[in-house]
Amino acid sequence: QVQLEESGGGLVQPGGSLRLSCAASGSTSRFDVMGWYRQAPGQQRDWVAVITPGGNVNYAAPVKGRFTISRDNAKNTVYLQMNSLKPEDTAVYYCNAVQSQNSYWGQGTQVTVSS
Secondary structure (H helix, E strand, O other), X not given: OOEEEEEOOXXXXXXXXXXXXXXXXXXXXXXXXXXXXXXXXXXXXXXXXXXXXXXXXXEOHHHOOOEEEEEEOOOOEEXXXXXXXXXHHOEEEEEEEEEOOEEEEOOOEXXXXXX
């Protein structure tokens, strides 16, 4: 059974950086698109960034230029480097991975940007 486990969330001051990791287990096959989503309190879950197996990336407008998504296909792991963090980036961040038209989600990791 496929499982995704996020790590790297926490509390950071505005302007700071965090790096999120998401390791996928339970499959020996490579995943298709992998990505990050976030959900702030009282808000819907929004996509943040996605990456294809070949490394093509796409970012949501609010994070473009500040966040960088990357992946290690050999480890079935996806990363999100977040720089110049703002209070409005505060949310639970979820990892998503697609394989054989199945979509899998992690349990989420809290990111709080506050002074």
